[in-house]
Amino acid sequence: MITEVAGLIDEARAFAAMEIRPYAATFDEEQQISAGLIRKMADKGYLGASFPAMYNGLALDAVSYGLLTEQIGKACASTRSLLTVHTSLVGEAILRFGTESQRMNWLPEMAAGNKIGAFALTEPGAGSDARSIVTAYRRHKDKYVINGRKKWISFAAIADFFLVIARNGTDISAFIVDAKSPGVSVVPMKGLLANRAAHLAEIEFCEVEVPEENRLGKEGFGFTYIVNTALDHGRYSIAWAGLALAQEALEAMNAYSIQRKQFGRKIFLHAPVQAIIAEATTGVHAARSLCLRAGSMRQTKHKDALMETIIAKCFTAKLAMKVTTDAVQVHGGNGCSKEYPVERLFREAKILEIIEGTTQIHQEAIAEFSVRQYGMR
Amino acid sequence: MEVREKIRHFITANFIISNEEADVSFEDHENIFSLGFVNSMFAMKLLNYIESEFGFRVDNDDININNFKSVDNMVLLVNKMRGALT
Ligand SMILES: Cc1cc2nc3c(=O)[nH]c(=O)nc-3n(C[C@H](O)[C@H](O)[C@H](O)COP(=O)(O)OP(=O)(O)OC[C@H]3O[C@@H](n4cnc5c(N)ncnc54)[C@H](O)[C@@H]3O)c2cc1C
Numbered sequence A: 001m002i003t004e005v006a007g008l009i010d011e012a013r014a015f016a017a018m019e020i021r022p023y024a025a026t027f028d029e030e031q032q033i034s035a036g037l038i039r040k041m042a043d044k045g046y047l048g049a050s051f052p053a054m055y056n057g058l059a060l061d062a063v064s065y066g067l068l069t070e071q072i073g074k075a076c077a078s079t080r081s082l083l084t085v086h087t088s089l090v091g092e093a094i095l096r097f098g099t100e101s102q103r104m105n106w107l108p109e110m111a112a113g114n115k116i117g118a119f120a121l122t123e124p125g126a127g128s129d130a131r132s133i134v135t136a137y138r139r140h141k142d143k144y145v146i147n148g149r150k151k152w153i154s155f156a157a158i159a160d161f162f163l164v165i166a167r168n169g170t171d172i173s174a175f176i177v178d179a180k181s182p183g184v185s186v187v188p189m190k191g192l193l194a195n196r197a198a199h200l201a202e203i204e205f206c207e208v209e210v211p212e213e214n215r216l217g218k219e220g221f222g223f224t225y226i227v228n229t230a231l232d233h234g235r236y237s238i239a240w241a242g243l244a245l246a247q248e249a250l251e252a253m254n255a256y257s258i259q260r261k262q263f264g265r266k267i268f269l270h271a272p273v274q275a276i277i278a279e280a281t282t283g284v285h286a287a288r289s290l291c292l293r294a295g296s297m298r299q300t301k302h303k304d305a306l307m308e309t310i311i312a313k314c315f316t317a318k319l320a321m322k323v324t325t326d327a328v329q330v331h332g333g334n335g336c337s338k339e340y341p342v343e344r345l346f347r348e349a350k351i352l353e354i355i356e357g358t359t360q361i362h363q364e365a366i367a368e369f370s371v372r373q374y375g376m377r
Numbered sequence B: 001m002e003v004r005e006k007i008r009h010f011i012t013a014n015f016i017i018s019n020e021e022a023d024v025s026f027e028d029h030e031n032i033f034s035l036g037f038v039n040s041m042f043a044m045k046l047l048n049y050i051e052s053e054f055g056f057r058v059d060n061d062d063i064n065i066n067n068f069k070s071v072d073n074m075v076l077l078v079n080k081m082r083g084a085l086t
Helices: A002-031 A035-044 A062-075 A077-095 A099-112 A222-259 A271-301 A306-335 A342-352 A360-373 B001-013 B040-054 B071-085
Strands: A115-118 A136-141 A143-153 A160-170 A171-178 A184-188 A201-211
Touching: A002 A035, A002 A062, A002 A077, A002 A184, A002 A342, A035 A077, A035 A115, A035 A306, A062 A077, A062 A099, A062 A222, A062 A271, A077 A099, A077 A115, A077 A160, A077 A222, A099 B040, A115 A143, A143 A171, A160 A222, A171 A201, A171 A222, A222 A306, A222 A342, A222 B040, A271 A306, A306 A342, A306 A360, A306 B040, A360 B001, B001 B040
Parallel strands: A115 A160, A136 A160
Antiparallel strands: A136 A143, A143 A201, A160 A171, A184 A201
16 A cells, blocks of 8 residues: 555544544434534545545545445444435446536535535335335426435535436436425434444435436436446445444454453353354454455456445445454353443444345356356366 | 457357357348347446447537447447547
8 A cells, every 4th residue: 555545544544533422322312423523524635535526535545445445434423324315326427427617616615515415315115125216306407307206315404515326208307406496305314233334314206307418428327337437436335434443343242351350261262153253353354355346446447346345345244244244242241241342343334235136136146147157168 | 350250259259148049140231239239337338348359438418329239330330449549
């Protein structure tokens, strides 16, 4: 790693230790990350970390951006999900498919934290089968008009704009919608299992007018290119998010195992505890290799980068669930108490197997890839 | 390999396995998306492949299913982009 990037990652680690980790439990309890933290992250450049410098970004390559995501994600999953949604899903989609004027208009403001973006695809009746969305748009003179309802939208409760995916007959298109537009109503979602501080909300669109220049990409390209690109970047972010949770849980279980004594010995010295730690360590190292591999394949634009990213996401999400469960086990009763961070890590891990495509949906894609790659002798 | 062969090879390597596998064959002018052997991520994979294999970035204006729907059209696109680069 070049020294400059290594320095940035060290700085992010220190930033997370100072500004995020000590408050993560409070964010979770209060069900919101603070505006102050978002401002500080913007000031550090993290909100535009992967954007080119000409859009006020840090121009990090895929691997470096992954390492940054890991540092934030280790400290607080909800805070990390701001990077996933705002920077990876929305930012990268605008970067790839925006016109130059859309890029200039949105990306520097996003990097500066002046405009927070949310990605509005899922609906009450359309999750994995995202093509079945019913939120509708129609053209009216030089505008579009949107009607419908989105659900489970991270950061929608505080976002300045949404990237809304809507349909007109068989055409699916994407629109940048100002959150303050007349006809938009946002209802925060509370009492979630995890990602509780990520300002999730439902959004209702009632005759919401969107200027033509806010359509992202061509009409009819919303799913094929924009959703797929956004989710590809989102999955890459989640791959690192899974590694982050697993790494944090691994560190917690190790530290606890040499501090807690039972039967007159540190619990680390009991062989079954060592087996748990050994397995978790192996899994975390494997997950790191997969994330780094996906990252470097993305950098070289390898033809299988998209699949390798899915494989990494699927693996680290599952591993995060396993390692955080084991971390709770090593903590015994204490692992079930919010006095100990592993309780939160355990809840957060579950989300990763659901978002950006569920494990089951990804397994289907991986199996198809596998039979082509390894089944044709 | 020629551009045409490379593209054909990439497409067949990405067809999903189906009951009709034995019948999978297609002509260079046929619309591959209407054959039913590709999944929802295929269009994106194809765009990434064309860009990485032939070393250019497809402009937003050219990201158009029409340019990617058949081998013939993709060959035209690659040749056009290559012409623009030289
Ligand atoms: C914390 C959180 C944050 C989120 N943030 C966002 C956001 O910012 N923007 C956004 O648009 N969405 C967001 N979502 C929504 C998320 O993307 C969906 O929950 C996810 O796509 C799954 O859809 P679903 O919940 O409708 O589950 P369903 O699709 O109903 O799936 C239910 C179960 O059925 C299985 N299943 C479904 N179809 C198949 C199949 N063909 N084969 C095998 N198994 C299948 C699934 O794997 C799953 O186990 C968020 C969700 C959560 C929990």
